[in-house]
Amino acid sequence: MTLLRMAFRNLFRQKRRNIFLGAAIALGTAFLIIANSFAHGISHTLVNRIISSVSGHVIVNFAHLGKPMSQMLRGGKHWQDSIAQIPGVIKVEENIGILGRLVGNGKSDNAALMGLNLQGPLSPADSAHLNDDFHFVAGHWSDLRDSTVENPFIMSAARAKYINAQVGDILRVRAQDVHGTFVAARLTLVGIFEPSNLFMESVTLLNIKDIVQLINLDPEDSPSLNIVLENPQKEARLVADRIWDMLQSPWVFIEGAWQHQGQSLGTAFYSGYLSDSSSQELLQKRLVGDFDWSRNQVLISAPWAQEHKLAPGDTLFLEYALRFPQADSTEKLRLVVGGLFKPDSSLPPNLILARDDYFYPQLYGALPQIHPLNSVEISPDFAQILSPEWQITPRVSTTEDMTKVQKDISQGKYQGTAVSVNTMYEGASAIMQLESALQLITFQAVILIFFIILIGVINTLRMTIRERTREIGTMRAIGMQSNQVRKIFLLESALLSFLAAIAGVILAMISMFALSQLTIQAAGNPLGMLLINNHLVFVPTLLSITLFVILIVFITVLTSWFPARKAAQLTPATALRHYD
Amino acid sequence: MNIVAIEALTKDYSLDSTTVHALRGVDLNIKSGELLSVMGPSGSGKTTLLNIIGCVDTPTSGKVEVAGTDIGSLKDKELTDLRLRKIGFIFQTFNLIPVLNTLENVEFPLLLMKEQSATDIRRKAKDLLHAVGLGDHLHHRPAELSGGQRQRVAIARALVTEPALVLADEPTANLDSATGASILDLMVQMNQSLGTTFLFSTHDPDVQKYAQRIVKIHDGLIQDD
Ligand SMILES: Nc1ncnc2c1ncn2[C@@H]1O[C@H](COP(=O)(O)OP(=O)(O)O)[C@@H](O)[C@H]1O
Ligand SMILES: [Mg+2]
Numbered sequence: 136m137t138l139l140r141m142a143f144r145n146l147f148r149q150k151r152r153n154i155f156l157g158a159a160i161a162l163g164t165a166f167l168i169i170a171n172s173f174a175h176g177i178s179h180t181l182v183n184r185i186i187s188s189v190s191g192h193v194i195v196n197f198a199h200l201g202k203p204m205s206q207m208l209r210g211g212k213h214w215q216d217s218i219a220q221i222p223g224v225i226k227v228e229e230n231i232g233i234l235g236r237l238v239g240n241g242k243s244d245n246a247a248l249m250g251l252n253l254q255g256p257l258s259p260a261d262s263a264h265l266n267d268d269f270h271f272v273a274g275h276w277s278d279l280r281d282s283t284v285e286n287p288f289i290m291s292a293a294r295a296k297y298i299n300a301q302v303g304d305i306l307r308v309r310a311q312d313v314h315g316t317f318v319a320a321r322l323t324l325v326g327i328f329e330p331s332n333l334f335m336e337s338v339t340l341l342n343i344k345d346i347v348q349l350i351n352l353d354p355e356d357s358p359s360l361n362i363v364l365e366n367p368q369k370e371a372r373l374v375a376d377r378i379w380d381m382l383q384s385p386w387v388f389i390e391g392a393w394q395h396q397g398q399s400l401g402t403a404f405y406s407g408y409l410s411d412s413s414s415q416e417l418l419q420k421r422l423v424g425d426f427d428w429s430r431n432q433v434l435i436s437a438p439w440a441q442e443h444k445l446a447p448g449d450t451l452f453l454e455y456a457l458r459f460p461q462a463d464s465t466e467k468l469r470l471v472v473g474g475l476f477k478p479d480s481s482l483p484p485n486l487i488l489a490r491d492d493y494f495y496p497q498l499y500g501a502l503p504q505i506h507p508l509n510s511v512e513i514s515p516d517f518a519q520i521l522s523p524e525w526q527i528t529p530r531v532s533t534t535e536d537m538t539k540v541q542k543d544i545s546q547g548k549y550q551g552t553a554v555s556v557n558t559m560y561e562g563a564s565a566i567m568q569l570e571s572a573l574q575l576i577t578f579q580a581v582i583l584i585f586f587i588i589l590i591g592v593i594n595t596l597r598m599t600i601r602e603r604t605r606e607i608g609t610m611r612a613i614g615m616q617s618n619q620v621r622k623i624f625l626l627e628s629a630l631l632s633f634l635a636a637i638a639g640v641i642l643a644m645i646s647m648f649a650l651s652q653l654t655i656q657a658a659g660n661p662l663g664m665l666l667i668n669n670h671l672v673f674v675p676t677l678l679s680i681t682l683f684v685i686l687i688v689f690i691t692v693l694t695s696w697f698p699a700r701k702a703a704q705l706t707p708a709t710a711l712r713h714y715d
Numbered sequence: 716m717n718i719v720a721i722e723a724l725t726k727d728y729s730l731d732s733t734t735v736h737a738l739r740g741v742d743l744n745i746k747s748g749e750l751l752s753v754m755g756p757s758g759s760g761k762t763t764l765l766n767i768i769g770c771v772d773t774p775t776s777g778k779v780e781v782a783g784t785d786i787g788s789l790k791d792k793e794l795t796d797l798r799l800r801k802i803g804f805i806f807q808t809f810n811l812i813p814v815l816n817t818l819e820n821v822e823f824p825l826l827l828m829k830e831q832s833a834t835d836i837r838r839k840a841k842d843l844l845h846a847v848g849l850g851d852h853l854h855h856r857p858a859e860l861s862g863g864q865r866q867r868v869a870i871a872r873a874l875v876t877e878p879a880l881v882l883a884d885e886p887t888a889n890l891d892s893a894t895g896a897s898i899l900d901l902m903v904q905m906n907q908s909l910g911t912t913f914l915f916s917t918h919d920p921d922v923q924k925y926a927q928r929i930v931k932i933h934d935g936l937i938q939d940d
Contacts, residue, residue: 614799
C-alpha cells in the first residue's frame with residue numbers, strides 16, 4: 136500500500152517527462168481503439184444493416200434449370216419451414232430480385248426489382264430498420280401495402296429523377312418471369328427515398344406479394360431465400376452447413392404407366408442422366424448396342440426392352456400422377472427410344488433415362504409424386520450418372536470460389552436447378568477483407584505502441600533510476616529488500632501506463648463521437664457503403680477496450696522489468712555513494 | 716557485551732588498474748550503550764568503516780560481528796533484514812524520502828518490518844517526532860524543512876525500530892555549527908534516555924566533546940582509541 140502510494144507520488148515528481156510519455160501512450164491507445172472500433176463498425180454495418188436487409192446472413196440461391204436469373208426451386212416451398220426450424224434462425228425471407236426494364240416518362244432504365252416482405256405485422260425492430268434504411272422524400276414504404284393501387288413500388292430519388300417519375304406516376308416494366316417468359320406490368324410509384332447506404336440506391340422495391348404474381352411463381356415453389364440469424368458472426372457458417380446438408384437432393388424416379396403402339400407396357404420408371412463427360416463415359420460402359428447421345432432420344436433398360444420387344448426408333452408414351460395437381464392430375468409424355476443400357480442391381484430393371492437437358496424441363500414442367508425409390512442408396516457409378524431432383528453446388532469459403540461456382544452456373548454447367556448455400560462471409564469476403572485490412576492497421580498500431588512504450592519507458596526509467604540512485608541506496612540501507620525496490624519501479628510504470636491508457640480510452644471515445652457526427656458526402660464513392668446515413672460508424676466493445684488496456688499495462692510492466700531489476704540489483708553502498 | 720566486534724578488517728577498492736586500500740587492518744570493539752566517535756580527515760576510511768559495520772558494504776578480509784552475527788556469511792536478503800532490525804542510519808545528506816512527509820518517513824522502516832498495526836506504527840512515529848522536537852511538522856515534506864529539522868527526522872527514523880546500533884556518517888557536516896551542536900545534543904540525549912549505541916564519524920575535532928569514546932582513524936588504520 137505504501138509502495139503504491141510512493142509510486143503514485145513519484146509519478147508527479149518528473150511531471151514533464153511522465154506527461155510526455157503518458158501522452159504518447161494515450162495517443163497510441165486512442166489510435167488503437169479508434170482503428171479497432173472502426174473495423175468493428177464495418178462488420179457491424181455490413182452484418183447487421185446492409186447484409187441482413189439486402190441479402191441475409193445466409194443466402195440460399197436457386198438457379199432454375201441452371202439459369203442464374205431464374206431464381207426458384209420447383210416444389211421447394213416446404214424447405215422454408217424446415218430451415219426456419221434450425222436453431223439460431225430468426226427468419227427466413229423470400230428473396231425475389233429480378234432485372235427488368237422500367238419505362239418512365241420519356242426515359243427508360245434498367246432496374247433491379249426486389250420484393251419487400253410486408254406480410255403480416257412488422258416487428259418494431261423491423262419497422263425501425265426500414266425507417267433507418269430509407270428516408271422518404273415523398274410517400275412512405277407503408278404505401279406498398281396499399282391494395283387500391285396497381286403494383287405499388289418505391290425507388291431512390293436519384294433513379295426517380297433519372298427516369299423523370301413522381302409519386303403517383305404509373306410506369307411500365309418488362310421483365311422475365313421464373314419460367315423465362317417475358318412479362319409486362321404496370322407499376323405505381325408510391326414512394327421516393329434517399330437511401331441510407333449505397334446498396335439501397337439502385338433497388339426498386341415492390342411488395343413481395345405483387346412481385347410473386349409478376350414473375351408467376353406458383354405457391355408450391357420457393358424463390359431464393361435470405362436467412363437472418365440471431366448470432367451471425369458465430370453461427371452463419373454452421374447454419375449454412377446444416378442447410379447445405381439438409382438440401383442434399385433426392386433421386387427422382389418417375390413411376391408411370393407406359394404404352395407402345397396402343398399396348399400397355401405396365402409400369403416403369405423414368406429418370407435422367409447427367410450429360411457431363413465423366414458421367415457419360417460411365418454410362419457408355421453400360422450401353423448395349425449403339426447410341427448417338429442425341430438430346431431427344433431416351434435410353435431404355437435392356438431387360439425391359441427384351442421383355443417388351445422394344446428397339447431404337449420405337450415411340451413410347453408415359454402417363455404419371457402429379458405432385459401438385461391442378462387442372463389435370465396426370466402428365467403425358469411422348470418419348471423416342473434411342474438406345475439400350477444395362478442398369479445394375481441397385482436400380483429398378485424397368486428404367487428409362489433421358490439426357491438431363493431434356494429431362495429437367497419435363498420434370499419441372501410437371502413434378503411427379505415422390506416415390507420411395509428416390510431415397511434408396513444406389514451404386515457409386517449410377518450415383519454419378521443419374522440426375523437428382525436438383526443439383527446442389529459445393530460449399531465454398533471464399534468469394535473467389537463462390538464466383539467460380541457462379542461462373543459454372545452461368546456457363547451452363549447445371550441443367551437442373553442449381554442450389555447454392557452461402558454466408559455473407561463468402562458473399563462479402565471482399566468487404567470483409569477490408570475489415571481484416573483494418574485489423575491489420577490495429578495490429579500495426581499495437582506494434583507502434585509497443586515501440587513507443589519500449590523506447591519511452593526504458594529511457595524514462597533509466598533517467599529516473601539514475602536520478603534516484605541515492606534514494607534507492609537509502610531505502611536499501613534502511614532495510615528495503617531488493618525485490619521491493621523492483622516492485623516500486625514496476626508499480627510506477629504500471630500506474631503511468633494505466634492512467635495513460637485510460638486517458639487514451641477517453642480520448643478515443645471523444646474522437647469517435649466527434650468523427651461520427653461528421654456528415655460525409657460520398658455519393659458515387661464505393662467507400663460510401665461503409666457509411667450509414669452519411670456518417671462513419673464506430674463500434675467500440677467493452678471487451679476489446681479492456682483487453683487493450685490490459686495489454687498496454689502488460690507491455691509496459693514487461694519493458695520496465697529490466698531497468699527495474701538493474702535498479703534493484705545495485706549494492707546499497709554503491710547506490711549511497713552516487714552523487715549526481 | 717560487544718555490539719560490534721571487528722578483527723583485522725581490510726577493505727580494498729579496485730579503481731581501473733590501481734587498488735585503493737581504504738581499510739588496512741582495523742580491530743575495533745564497540746560495547747552496547749556506548750556513544751562513540753570515529754574521527755579522521757577526509758579520505759581516511761570513516762565512511763568505508765561505517766558502511767561495513769552497517770552491513771551496506773562487505774569486507775575484503777577480516778572478521779566483522781554485528782549484534783552477535785558474523786556478517787561475512789550472510790546473503791543480501793539476510794543482510795538487509797539485519798539492517799532493518801538492528802541498525803539505524805543517519806546520513807550526512809539527511810537522505811529522507813522526498814515523496815513521503817515527516818510522519819511517513821519515520822513510519823517507513825516499521826512498515827517494511829510489517830510487524831505492528833498501522834495505528835501502533837503511527838503512534839510510535841508521532842511519539843518519536845515529538846521527542847526530537849518536530850511534533851508540529853508531521854505533515855511537511857522534506858523539501859519544506861530546514862537541514863536541522865531534516866536531520867531530526869532522520870534521527871527519529873533511525874530510532875523508530877529500536878535498533879541495537881545507530882550509525883551516523885558525519886551527521887553535522889552539512890549543518891551550521893549551532894544546528895550541528897543541537898543535533899549532537901539530541902543524539903547524546905537519545906543515547907542516555909534510550910540506551911541505544913551510537914557511532915558517529917566526524918572530521919571536526921570540536922565534535923569530540925560529545926563522545927564518550929573517540930577512535931582516531933588515519934589512512935585506513937586506527938591510530939588512537
Ligand atoms: N567506491 C570506491 N572506489 C574507489 N575508491 C574508494 C571508494 N570509496 C572510497 N574510496 C577511497 O577509499 C578511501 C577512504 O574513503 P572514505 O571511506 O570515503 O573516507 P572518509 O569517509 O573518511 O572520507 C579514499 O581514498 C577514497 O578515495
Ligand atoms: Mg566519508
